[in-house]
Amino acid sequence: MxxxxxxxxxxxxxxxxxxxxxxxxxxxxxxxxxxxxxxxxxxxxxxxxxxxxxxxxxxxxxxxxxxxxxxxxxxxxxxxxxxxxxxxxxxxxxxxxxxxxxxxxxxxxxxxxxxxxxxxxxxxxxxxxSGFIKPEPPVKHTDKKVAVVGSGPAGLAAAQQLNRAGHLVTLFERNSYLGGLMALGIPDFKLEKKIVERRLDQMRAEGVEFRVNTNVGVDVTVDQLKSDYDSVILTGGSTVPRDLPVPGRSLNGVHFAMDYLTQQNLRGRGEEFSPEETISAEGKNVIIIGGGDTGADCLGTSHRQGAAKTTQIEILDRPIAPLKPEERQLDNPKFVWPEYPTVLRITAAHEEGDNRDFDVMTTDFVGDDEGNVTELRAVRIEWKSMGTGPRPSPVPIEGSEFTLKADLVLLAMGFLHPQHQGLLDDFGVDYDGVGNVKIDVNMMTSIPGVFSAGDMQRGQSLVVHAIAGGRAVARFADEHMMGSSKLPGVKRYFRQLATV
Ligand SMILES: Cc1cc2nc3c(=O)[nH]c(=O)nc-3n(C[C@H](O)[C@H](O)[C@H](O)COP(=O)(O)OP(=O)(O)OC[C@H]3O[C@@H](n4cnc5c(N)ncnc54)[C@H](O)[C@@H]3O)c2cc1C
Ligand code: SF4
Missing domain, CATH: 1.10.1060.10 (Alpha-helical ferredoxin)
Structure with missing residues (x-):
């Protein structure tokens, strides 16, 4: 101390x-x-x-x-x-x-x-x-080869750990840029891309081989991976977005948040888009549907693109304290710490302009004769226990219908599960009840020698969990190939998995 x-x-x-x-x-x-x-x-x-x-x-x-x-x-x-x-x-x-x-x-x-x-x-x-962070190449090489699929934080952590254990690691990424959602989802005002590139340079110098623009399941087959590598680590993320299948969904100007955020991140890297392809908030009435990290990133991006007005709507309740919603409530006490606080989060993007509305359910989108969205129609809801399950359901409040002017609608309602078609179905891995890759207590999928971690395995989550999963899976894969491992494990993972 x-x-x-x-x-x-x-x-x-x-x-x-x-x-x-x-x-x-x-x-x-x-x-x-x-x-x-x-x-x-x-x-x-x-x-x-x-x-x-x-x-x-x-x-x-x-x-x-x-x-x-x-x-x-x-x-x-x-x-x-x-x-x-x-x-x-x-x-x-x-x-x-x-x-x-x-x-x-x-x-x-x-x-x-x-x-x-x-x-x-x-x-x-x-x-x-200060130059304290230097490449740490392995002192000794093994004769084992590992393929990592996906360059998000889970794949990068697994690759760095396994490379340092002496294995020959090849990391495949289908995009042109490495870093997963840190490269193409999360905006620069939260994480500048030079910060990611600096770490990638260290990994290159340590000996990790990166193959970008390589979609495994298309450009490289799973049979090739199975025959050429001793272990395969699947860290492809959770990429299927939750949609909003209401009337008017197909109007121009209604987009998934990731399409919008990816384009801005690519623009930041110097890529250009034609007017037809461009998704921009400039001068527009922007409605963001979803109140999580992705929604906040759309908000900050819209501010920087010069939106005329931004509104963020959320189907869930607003944290209930009328005066200080950013503080814990009685049913979420801090004295029973470490209980995670369910409070209203005010991110940097909200500090720049916060127009949030809660308990709102979108009913449909309205467009003009050219097929462009012009309005979002919604209804206020209350959450009621309907006696059909443990969770309350959203019930529309009669007469509370309202409309919002909308030129750009961004759907930021989270992700369902990883993409099954291609890589995962070709491997033939089993899925859990919600469609994520199922693993055993050694983080191995139903296919021997094929492991999984990060959002692809645990569902949409956080960078810290992805790094933890990547470190944990590296140890399990190392053990599988060598019989034992000196790589550090992640205690929390052992415990969680033991109860799966
Ligand atoms: C907009 C947004 C903002 C977020 N903000 C935060 C935040 O502020 N803090 C936080 O902690 N978390 C945040 N998250 C969540 C966080 O980014 C993810 O939990 C994390 O990136 C998951 O890491 P991952 O390595 O599992 O997968 P990802 O980062 O999704 O990376 C997976 C990679 O695999 C590649 N891939 C998939 N299939 C193939 C294939 N067949 N062949 C080759 N490559 C493939 C993909 O192209 C992708 O690059 C945010 C998420 C989003 C969408
Ligand atoms: S709980 Fe807080 S005060 Fe205690 S060791 Fe951790 S950081 Fe320090």
């Missing part, structure tokens, strides 16, 4: 965000640089708890009190070594993780928690700037 009285003397302070008027005119990250001194002061608040609940709250099992102490002491090189011992890519999670460790922090019982995520980012950036 760095400073015994730190938590009594200092309050929680985050780095400042750039002014809204400035940042909505560019695509750069929203946070300003954080001076070392401020990060060290924040780290001094850590109480080095005997039972560190932050560590339990982190899906990777990050050794948070240890690196808080090192940051307080200014030992940045040791801090990044601690961080890397459980997390391959702290510069990603330090930027875009919703940080379940923070509400789990003991301090949050009666104070604000430690700024764990920002300290993680600070350690990473300090380490990159």
């Amino acid at each position: 760095g400073k015994v009285t730190g938590f009594k003397e200092e309050g929680r302070e985050l780095p400042s965000r750039r002014p809204v008027e400035e940042r909505v005119h560019d695509w750069k990250e929203v946070y300003n640089e954080w001076p070392d001194k401020d990060a060290r002061t924040q780290a001094s608040r850590c109480m080095d708890c005997g039972v560190p609940f932050c560590n339990y709250g982190c899906p990777l099992g990050n050794l948070i009190p240890d690196w808080n102490d090192l940051v307080y002491r200014g030992e940045w090189e040791r801090a990044i070594a601690q961080l890397h011992s459980t997390n391959n890519f702290p510069e990603f999670t330090g930027r875009i993780c919703p940080a379940p460790c923070e509400p789990a922090c003991t301090l949050s019982i009666n104070q604000d928690p430690i700024t764990i995520e920002m300290i993680e980012k600070k350690i990473s950036e300090k380490a990159w700037d």
